[in-house]
Amino acid sequence: MALTKKIYQLFEDIVGPENISNDPVVLASYQNPINRASNHMGPFYDVFTPQAVAVLLPACTEEVSNIIKVCNKYGLKLKAFSTGWSGMGYPCEDDTIQLDLRRMNKIIQIDDKNCFAVIEPYVIAAVLQAELMKYGLNTHNIGAGAQASPLASCAYLGPGPDSVFMGFSNENLLGGEWVLPNGEIVRFGTLGSGSGWHYGEGPGPSVRAVLKGLLGSMGAMGVITKVALKVYPWPGPAVLPVKGTIPAYYTELPDNFKYYTLGFPTWQAFADAQHKIWDAQIGYILHRQFNKMGCDLKAGVIRILTESDRHLNDLEELLEDPEVKRHTEEARHDFEIVLAGMTPRDIEWQEKALEEILAETGGWKVKAMQDPMRNAWGMLYLIRWGHKNLNYLYSGSYEGTAGMSGSPDFGIQHIDKVKAFKQEWDKKGMMVADGGDSSMGSVGVIGGGGGFGWEVHACFDSHSKESVEGTLEFFDAMAKFMKENRLGPEKSKHMEPMRQSDGRATPQEARNKMFGATPFPIVYKYQKKVKDAFDPYDLGDVFYKYSTD
Amino acid sequence: MALEDFRRDQERCSECNSCKWIPFDQIKSQRFAIGCPSIAYNNFTGYSARGRFAIGLALNEGRIDLYSDKLQEIVFKCLTCGNCDVAHKVCRYDVEPLDHILEMRKTLTGAGQVLLEHMIYIDHLRKEDNMMLEPKAKRGDWAKGLDVKIATDEPCEVIYHAGCRFSFDEELWPSARSAATILKNAGVDVGIMGKDEACCGSRVHSMGFEGEYRKFAENAIDAWKTQGVKTVVTSCSDCYYAFNRLYPRLGAHFEVLHTVQYLERLIKEGKIKFGKSIPMKVTYHDPCHLGRQGESYVPWDGVAKKIKGQINLFNPPKPRYTGARGVYDAPRNVLKSIPGIELVEMERIREYAWCCGAGGGVRMAYPEFSGWTAAERIEEAKSTGAEAIVTTCGHCERNFLDAVETAGEKMKVLDVVQLVEQTM
Amino acid sequence: MLNIVVCVKQVYDPEAPASLFQISSDGKKAIPPQGTPPVLSPFDENALEAALRIKDIQEAKIIVLSMGYKLAKPILKKTLAVGADELILLEDKQFEELDSYGTAHILACAIQQIKNFDIILCGRQAADTDAGQVGSGIAEILQIPDITLARKVEVSSDKVQVERLMGDGYETVETAMPVLITASNEIGDLRYPSMRKSLAAQKMGVTSWDSTQLGLETVADNRVKLQKLYLPERNSNCQLINGENPEEMAAKLTDVLAGVVK
Ligand code: SF4
Ligand code: SF4
Secondary structure (H helix, E strand, C coil): CCCCHHHHHHHHHHHCHHHEECCHHHHHHCCCECCCCCCCCCCCCCCECCCCCEEECCCCHHHHHHHHHHHHHHCCEEEEECCCCCHHHCCCCCCEEEEEHHHCCCEEEEECCCCEEEECCCCCHHHHHHHHHCCCEECCCCCCCCCCCCCHHHHCCCCCCCHHHHCCHHHHEEEEEEECCCCCEEEEHHHHHCCCCCCCCCCCCCCHHHHHCCCCCCCCCCEEEEEEEECEECCCCCCCCEECCCCCCEECCCCCEEEEEEECCCHHHHHHHHHHHHHHCCCCEEEECHHHHCCCCHHHHHHHHHCCCCCHHHHHHHHCCHHHHHHHHHCCCEEEEEEECCCHHHHHHHHHHHHHHHHHHCCEECHHHHCHHHHHHHHHHHHHCCCHHHHHCCCEEEEECECCCECHHHHHHHHHHHHHHHHHHHCCCCCCCCCCCCEEEEECCCCCCCCECCEEEEEEECCCHHHHHHHHHHHHHHHHHHHHCCCCCEHHHCCCCCECCCCCECCHHHHHHHHHCCCCHHHHHHHHHHHHHHCCCCCCCCCCCCCCC | CCHHHHHHHHHHCCCCCHHHECCHHHCCCCCCCECCHHHHHHCCHHHCHHHHHHHHHHHHCCCCCCCCHHHHHHHHCCCCCCHHHHHHCCCCCCCCHHHHHHHHHHHHHHCCCCCHHHHHHHHHHHHHCCCCCCCHHHHHHHHCCCCCEECCCCCCCEEEECHHHHHHCHHHHHHHHHHHHHHHHCCCCEEECHHHCCCCCHHHHHCCCHHHHHHHHHHHHHHHHHHCCCEEEECCHHHHHHHHHHHHHHCCCCEEEEHHHHHHHHHHCCCCCCCCCCCEEEEECCCCCCCCCCCCCCCCCCEEEEECCCEEEEECCCCCCCCCCCCCHHHHHHHHHCCCEEEECCCCCHHHCCCCCCHHHHHHHCHHHHHHHHHHHHHHHHCCCCCEEEECCHHHHHHHHHHHHHHCCCCEEEEHHHHHHHHC | CEEEEEECCEECCCCCCHHHCEECCCCCCEECCCCCCCEECHHHHHHHHHHHHHHHHCCEEEEEEEEECCCCHHHHCHHHHHCCCEEEEEECHHHCCCCHHHHHHHHHHHHHHHCCCCEEEEECCCCCCCCCCHHHHHHHHHCCCEEEEEEEEEEECCEEEEEEEECCEEEEEEEECCEEEEECHHHCCCCCCCHHHHHHHHHCCCEEECCCCCCCCCCCCCCCCCCCCCCCCCCCCCCCCCCCCHHHHHHHHHHHHHHHHC
C-alpha cells in the first residue's frame, strides 16, 4: 500500500516530525547506486535501488516495534540499516519504509570483568574500540572496516582481520534485543531469562540460528536493536597514541606489540606458515591486507600513503624505484600479522615461535615494512582498521570477484590460474591492471585456524560506463571460469538471488531456480517455513533467502 | 566549473561514510568522535558530504527539482567547515567533497534559490560593504585614537586588515587594536584601511555568492596594488582564507600572514619581549579557515588522465588539499612562549578540529544549529580542564562567547593576540 | 482603498562581475552566472518603492506581478518583505523568453484577471533588455492612460499627479485613474526590508498562475527575433606622456591629441 497522509501521520506520531521524511530530495539521498560496488551484486551503471516511501529515524526499541506494527497493518515493507554502507541495507521493492538507525547509537554497558559490551546499531567499531581500550579491552573488527556496525554483522557471519583472536561477529553474539517482523520484542540468550547479557544460547530464547539463517538475514528479519558482544583483551594503552600528518597517521605502541608483513618463497610456504601459526596459537591480527592494492602496485601505493606530501600521481615513478621493486618481489606471497603479548614472556615466546615458523617455511619479514614509519603506519592501520575507503582508491570502485575460501591449501592450488585469468582481462583496460593477484582476506578463525578467506579485488571506475560494463563482463567470465574449475561461487554474484540488475528484487521463480541449483536446496525450503512463522505479514524482503519450490 | 563537472566525484563517492566522523585513526572516545556537525545535528544522510553527493547527482540527472525548499535547506545547512574533506582524504585522491558542496551552493544561488536570511546580509553588503548589518561609516571606529598609518593617506608595506567581525563587534575591538599596535611597536611599516576597508568576501564565497565575492576581491586586490602593499596581515581566519587561498586565483601576489604567524616571527626574532606571567590553563581551537583550510593556493590547470587501465590521475598532478599544511603550530608556539600559560589539547584538533559553528552562513540562517555546534566545542574544551578556550578568529570567538553566555558557562573565550598583549 | 499593481522582472544581476558573464555557444542566450542570484530589475524596484510611498500615506493594497518560468521565489519575496501585500507569479514554460509584446500581453491578461486596479507601476525599462516597451504595451492593451519616466507620483482623491522626466527638467502631468506609470530611478531606492519582515515574508504564500489559469490557449509568437548575442570587444590603449615638468607634459599631450584628432 502506498503511503497515505494518514499512515504518515501514524509514523510521525511515533518518531516525531523531525525524524521522518518523504521529501523527494531526502529520499533520493537514500538510494544506493549500483554502479558502485562492493555490494556483491553488480556493478550496473546508472542503476539505483528503488526509492523508499519514507525514511524514519527511530530512537529506541519501542519506536522500532511500533513502526513495524504500523507497517504490518498497512502492508508496507521495511528495511533497516545501521551505517548504510552496503547495498543490502536498501529497499528492493516498492512501498518500503527505510529505517536509518543512526539515532540508536548508545554504548549501553561495558562489563570489563565479564568481557562483554552492550551496544545499539549505530555504534561503529572504531568508536566501540576506542571506548573499550580504556578498559584494556578490544572488539572484533569486521572486514568491512571500522566504520561498520559491530551489531549489524551479528546476524551475518562477520569475519575480519582479527578473527584468529576474536572470532566472527556471530560467534561473539551473547544475547540481544530483537524486534520480530511482527513487532514483538524478543530478548534472547541469558537476557531472556533475566540473567543478564552473558550467554547467547540461554537459558532464555536461543534464536541465533533463526536470526542468522543461512549466511545472514541481511536486514530482512526484523530489526536487532541491542546486542551484547564478547570483547577481548587489549594489552595496550588506554588511548591509541596516534601521530603523523594526514594521511600518514601512525601509532607507536609498547614493545609487546609487533607488526610484520611476512613474505614467502612459494604459495605452499605461505599456506604452511598459516597452519603453523594456527598450531602455535600466536597472533592478534592475521590478515592478507595490503595486497588488495594489487601485487604489482601495493609497494608503490604504501609509499604514497605513508608519505604525507605524496600524490597518487607519483605511482608510476615510484614503481620504477629499485627499493620499491624489491619490496614488490619480497611480498608476492605475503600476509600481515600483529602479535600482542599479554606479558613480556608472552611476546617473547610469540616472537620466537614466529621466527621458527619463518625458518621452517623459508619465509621472511618483508624489509620495507620494517622501516619504523611504515611499520607504525601498518600497525595503526591493522589495529584501528579505519581505511576501508582505500578499496576505492584507484577509481571509485571495486568488487570482490574470485573467492576461494576454505583451507589455504585449496586456494593456493588455484590462485596463479586466477591471477593469469585476471591479467588477461586487465589488458582490455576496463579494470585497474594491478598484476592480477589482488587477493586479500582473513587468515584463520577463532579456535586454532582452519581457513583463509580469499577475495580477489577488481577495481574499476564507477563514473565510466565503459569501465563498469567491461568489468561486469569480466565478472561473468570469471563466474564461468570458477564454475569450470570448480572453485566455488564468484563473489560479485553473491547477491544475484536477491537483487537483479535493475536494483529490484529477483522474481521468486528465478530465485527458486538459483537456490535449487545450490548444494543444499533443502535449507531454502526450510527457511520459507521460518519466514512464514516469523514474518507472517511479509515485512522483510527477499534478502532472507527462501525457496517456494 | 559547474555542478555537471562534479559528476565524476558524485559517482566515485563510495558511501563509506568516513566523512561523518573524524578520521577513524584519530577517534579517542565516543563523545568526540563525530566530525561533521551537519549530519550530527540533522541526522538524515543528506546532511553529509556523502548525502550531498547523492543529491548533487540526482540534481545533475534531473531526478529531483532544483526549486525545492528541502534542497535549499540541505545545501545551506552545512558549515563548509571541511571536516568531511579531511576525513575523506585519508584514503581518497580523486574526489573533492568540500568543493562539491560549494559548487552546489553556487548552482542554487545562480538560480535564485537563496535563503532570505542570507539575502538580508547580501543586500546590506552590496550597499554597506560589510556582513555585520552596520553602516559603512562606522567601519574605521575600532581604530579610533590608534596611532597607526592610514594606508589610503600614506604608503605602507604591510596592511593590517581588521575584517568585518573585528571592525564592528565592539567586544572584539581590543584584539584588533592590540594586533595593530603590537605590529607597529615591533617596527613593522604597518597601515590600516580604516573606513575604506571593505569585506574580504570570504563569507559570501562560502555561502555560494561567487559574484558578490569577486567584486570585493577584485576591488581589494586593485587597491592594495595601487598602494604598493607587499604583505597583508589579518587576525580573522576567514579573511586569511580569502587572501591566502582565494585571491591568488584572481591574480593576487601578496604575502599573506595571520597575526599569529607574524607574532611567532616577531617572537623568534626577539622583537616581542614578554613581561608578566599569566598563570592559566588554556586550550586552543583551530579555526577551520586557518587550520585545515589554511593551506596556500597552488595554481593548477590540468586534465584528468588514467594509467594502468583505470587509475584516475591528473595531468599535471592536481594539488591536494588535505589539511596537512594548515596553520597549526604558529598559534600553539605563540601560546607556549607566553610565561605561565599551560596549553592542553582537546580530542579533535588540527586538521580534524570540530567547527565553531559560525561558518558558511549558518550563523545567519540557522542560529540554533550554529549555537549547538559551538556548545559542543565548549563541552570539549571543558573536558580538558582548561579555564579558557583560545582561538585566532573573530567569528569563532563571537560564536563561542554567545554559546558560553547562553549556557551560563564559566569558560573564558580569548584571542591569542589578547594574551600576548596582556603579558607585554 | 487604492489597488496598486506593480510589475517586476527578475533579471541576471547587472552588477555581477563581467568575468562571470557568459553567452551560450549558439549566441542566443546568456548563461545564468553561477554563484550570482538574479535580482529584481532595478527600475522595477523603483516602481515598487513608488507604490510603497503611496501606501505610506494612504490606504492601499499592493499586488506584485512577475512573469517567467521557474522564478526565484526567495528573490521575489523581497517585495513582500518590504511591504507588498500579495505576490502573484505568472509561471509557465511558454512564458520563458517572451519578447516585450508577448510579455505585455500576459501581464495585461493577469491584470484583467485581478480586476481591481487603480494604478499599475512598472520600471521604465528592464536591466537586461533595456527595451522599455512592456509598460506602455500593457497600457495600450488595457486601453488606459500611460505616463512614462516618472520621478515622483502622488495621489489625490481620484487623480494622480506625476512628475515626468524630460531631457532638461521635468513636467507635471495629471490624469484620472486607472493609469499605468513607468518609474525611473529618481523616484528613490527601494527600502531595506527589516530582518523580522523578511522572515515573515518567507512564510507568506505566493499565488501562481499558469497559462491555463490565465485562460490563454496559446501564447503569441515572439515578434522580435534575436539574431545574435555577443560580448562587446573593448580595446584600450595607454600611452604614457613623460616630461620634466607639467608644462612640458601638457605641451606634449596637446601635440599627441592634435595628432589623434586630425
Ligand atoms: S564523500 Fe568520501 S568519505 Fe564520504 S562517503 Fe563519499 S567517499 Fe566516503
Ligand atoms: S563542510 Fe562541515 S558541516 Fe558541511 S558536510 Fe562537511 S563536515 Fe559537515
